[in-house]
Amino acid sequence: MKLYSYWRSTTSYRVRAALNLKGVAYDTVPVDLVGGDQRSADFLALNPSGGVPALVLEDGTVLTQSLAIIDYLDANYPDPPMLPGDAAQRARVLAAALITAMDIHPVNNLKVIGQLKARFSATPEQAQDWMCHWMAEGFAALEQQLDPDTEFAFGDTPGMADLCTTAQVYNARRWGLDLTPYPHIRRVEAACLAHPAIAAAHPDRQPDAPPT
Amino acid sequence: MKLYSYWRSTTSYRVRAALNLKGVAYDTVPVDLVGGDQRSADFLALNPSGGVPALVLEDGTVLTQSLAIIDYLDANYPDPPMLPGDAAQRARVLAAALITAMDIHPVNNLKVIGQLKARFSATPEQAQDWMCHWMAEGFAALEQQLDPDTEFAFGDTPGMADLCTTAQVYNARRWGLDLTPYPHIRRVEAACLAHPAIAAAHPDRQPDAPPT
Numbered sequence: 001m002k003l004y005s006y007w008r009s010t011t012s013y014r015v016r017a018a019l020n021l022k023g024v025a026y027d028t029v030p031v032d033l034v035g036g037d038q039r040s041a042d043f044l045a046l047n048p049s050g051g052v053p054a055l056v057l058e059d060g061t062v063l064t065q066s067l068a069i070i071d072y073l074d075a076n077y078p079d080p081p082m083l084p085g086d087a088a089q090r091a092r093v094l095a096a097a098l099i100t101a102m103d104i105h106p107v108n109n110l111k112v113i114g115q116l117k118a119r120f121s122a123t124p125e126q127a128q129d130w131m132c133h134w135m136a137e138g139f140a141a142l143e144q145q146l147d148p149d150t151e152f153a154f155g156d157t158p159g160m161a162d163l164c165t166t167a168q169v170y171n172a173r174r175w176g177l178d179l180t181p182y183p184h185i186r187r188v189e190a191a192c193l194a195h196p197a198i199a200a201a202h203p204d205r206q207p208d209a210p211p212t
Numbered sequence: 213m214k215l216y217s218y219w220r221s222t223t224s225y226r227v228r229a230a231l232n233l234k235g236v237a238y239d240t241v242p243v244d245l246v247g248g249d250q251r252s253a254d255f256l257a258l259n260p261s262g263g264v265p266a267l268v269l270e271d272g273t274v275l276t277q278s279l280a281i282i283d284y285l286d287a288n289y290p291d292p293p294m295l296p297g298d299a300a301q302r303a304r305v306l307a308a309a310l311i312t313a314m315d316i317h318p319v320n321n322l323k324v325i326g327q328l329k330a331r332f333s334a335t336p337e338q339a340q341d342w343m344c345h346w347m348a349e350g351f352a353a354l355e356q357q358l359d360p361d362t363e364f365a366f367g368d369t370p371g372m373a374d375l376c377t378t379a380q381v382y383n384a385r386r387w388g389l390d391l392t393p394y395p396h397i398r399r400v401e402a403a404c405l406a407h408p409a410i411a412a413a414h415p416d417r418q419p420d421a422p423p424t
Contacts, residue, residue, distance in 0.1 A: 049311060049353040061300055065314065068306040075299035087287035088273055094280040099261060102277065106318040115345065120332035133327065141261040 001026040004046070004054040006033045007206035008174075010105060010167035011066035012053040016201035017163045017192075018070045022077040026055070030208035033110055067101055070160060082160040093154050096145050096161040100168045104138035108171070132177045135168065139182050146184040151191050158192055166192040170203060213238040216258070216266040218245045219418035220386075222317060222379035223278035224265040228413035229375045229404075230282045234289040238267070242420035245322055279313055282372060294372040305366050308357050308373040312380045316350035320383070344389045347380065351394050358396040363403045370404055378404040382415060 003019065003026045005012040019026050031037045031052050038050045047054045047064045055063040055072075063069045074082045083090045106112070108131045116122040116130060142165065147154045153161040169189040172179060179186055192198040203209060215231065215238045217224040231238050243249045243264050250262045259266045259276045267275040267284075275281045286294045295302045318324070320343045328334040328342060354377065359366045365373040381401040384391060391398055404410040415421060 048356040049315060049350075051315075057300075063303050063307065065307040065310040067314075068303045068310055071306055072299055072303040075302070087284055088269075090287065091275050091280045091284040094283055095275065095277040098277040098280055102279075102314065102318050103261060103263075106314050107321075107324055109319075112319055115342070116332070119338065119342065120328070120334065122332065126331065130327070130331065138261075144260040 001058065002029050002056040003027070004029045004031050004043075004052050004056070005206065005208075006031050006052050007203045007209040009033065009052050010171050011051075013167035013170065013201055013203060014066045014163040015053045015055065015069050016206075017158075017166070017198045018073050018082055018160075020197035020200050021080055021082075021158065021195075022073055024073065024077055028207055030206075032208070067097070067160070070163070080157055080159075082163070084154070084159070089154070092145070093159055093161050096142060096153060097164040099138050099142045099145070100164040103141070104134050104168055107134045128175055131171075131175050135172050135175070135177050138168075139172070139177075139179075139185055143182045143184050146188065148184060151187075153188050158195060158198060162188055162192050163198070165189065166198065213270065214241050214268040215239070216241045216243050216255070216264050216268070217418065217420075218243050218264050219415045219421040221245065221264050222383050223263070225379035225382065225413055225415060226278045226375040227265045227267065227281050228418075229370075229378070229410045230285050230294055230372075232409035232412050233292055233294075233370065233407075234285055235409075236285065236289055240419055242418075244420070279309070279372075282375070292369055292371075294375070296366070296371070301366070304357070305371055305373050308354060308365060309376040311350050311354045311357070312376040315353070316346050316380055319346045340387055343383075343387050347384050347387070347389050350380075351384070351389075351391075351397055355394045355396050358400065360396060363399075365400050370407060370410060374400055374404050375410070377401065378410065 001024065003015065005016060005028050031043060037043060038052065044050055046062055049064060053066055053069060055069050063072055070082050083093055113127050116127060150156060152158045153165060165185060165188045169185060213236065215227065217228060217240050243255065249255060250264065256262055258274055261276060265278055265281065267281050275284055282294050295305055325339050328339060362368060364370045365377060377397060377400045381397060
């Protein structure tokens with residue numbers, strides 16, 4: 001498999017972590033979002049949405065949208081599961097993942113920030129305030145929905161909510177959000193970063209990350 | 213079951229259509245998003261994210277996030293399925309649904325438009341341009357991913373991609389997006405609106421819609 005990925009993309013981070021947790025081997029193909037690789041004709045032929053991640057299977061099938069890719073991996077490589085089997089518990093974990101995936105990430109996307117700058121002359125400080133606003137609002141809701149007494153978000157093994165949360169916390173730290181009000185979210189991040197499969201998916205450990 | 217819903221909310225529209233397709237009875241509890249009902253203490257106790265839809269099951273369990281609710285309904289009321297059984301086809305349908313659910317809707321949410329006005333003094337025209345920009349970009353990608361020769365998005369029965377698409381087209385018409393470039397998207401909407409279960413979920417037919 002080939003994973004089209006950008007080191008700092010939190011949606012790529014989610015999928016890298018799921019692949020690693022399931023022990024699925026893949027080659028990383030870096031897509032430089034800041035340089036505009038995602039708008040090249042070649043990449044748009046692969047993914048008309050012009051985003052990462054995109055996973056190309058052995059038979060050439062192209063999968064897009066991080067949560068659809070994780071759902072596919074769960075069907076084909078069920079161990080460990082990214083969502084629980086019980087329907088009500090599954091809905092709970094999925095809803096927690098979607099707080100990040102719907103309510104935070106899309107509004108803070110690189111292309112959204114680009115439009116804020118182009119249309120409203122947003123300054124770097126205004127862009128940062130914008131991002132932190134949505135992260136603070138989403139994290140406040142997420143904090144109340146995580147299990148209070150488990151190691152990971154909803155149990156003792158990582159799943160979809162853990163991956164979405166940890167990737168978003170990476171971004172929150174990058175943009176200076178105060179994480180003090182979110183002890184459960186910080187607990188989830190710490191548990192994930194201590195897990196070798198998730199740690200290996202961290203942005204700084206990707207082939208396209210700049211040398212430190 | 214009780215569905216907390218707002219007539220014009222496209223995420224509520226998706227869930228209403230799924231409930232109707234599956235023949236699941238529910239009572240609608242209107243939440244006036246324009247009036248700010250979603251920020252009341254009572255509603256935040258129900259859904260800390262302060263959004264609709266929220267589905268309260270018979271045993272009092274509260275489900276949030278439209279796609280998590282539809283996923284739950286699919287597990288408990290499998291007929292008709294909102295996603296196909298084959299994993300690769302399922303990933304394709306889910307990715308198409310997520311173009312709307314991730315790349316369009318969250319960026320055009322009422323609260324995002326509110327922040328554009330509050331932070332950047334966006335005019336009504338600028339807000340409309342913003343919404344149409346994301347719809348045009350998302351629809352251009354979606355148009356290429358729908359099946360070209362089926363009645364609904366990916367076959368002859370409606371599923372998750374149909375519901376997300378049709379609800380978003382309602383919003384696109386409301387804001388005056390030119391739909392000429394998207395014949396397959398228009399075909400999906402026409403097929404859905406001709407289906408009684410989906411037609412009954414249309415905003416104009418909800419108890420909280422203003423009298424026409």
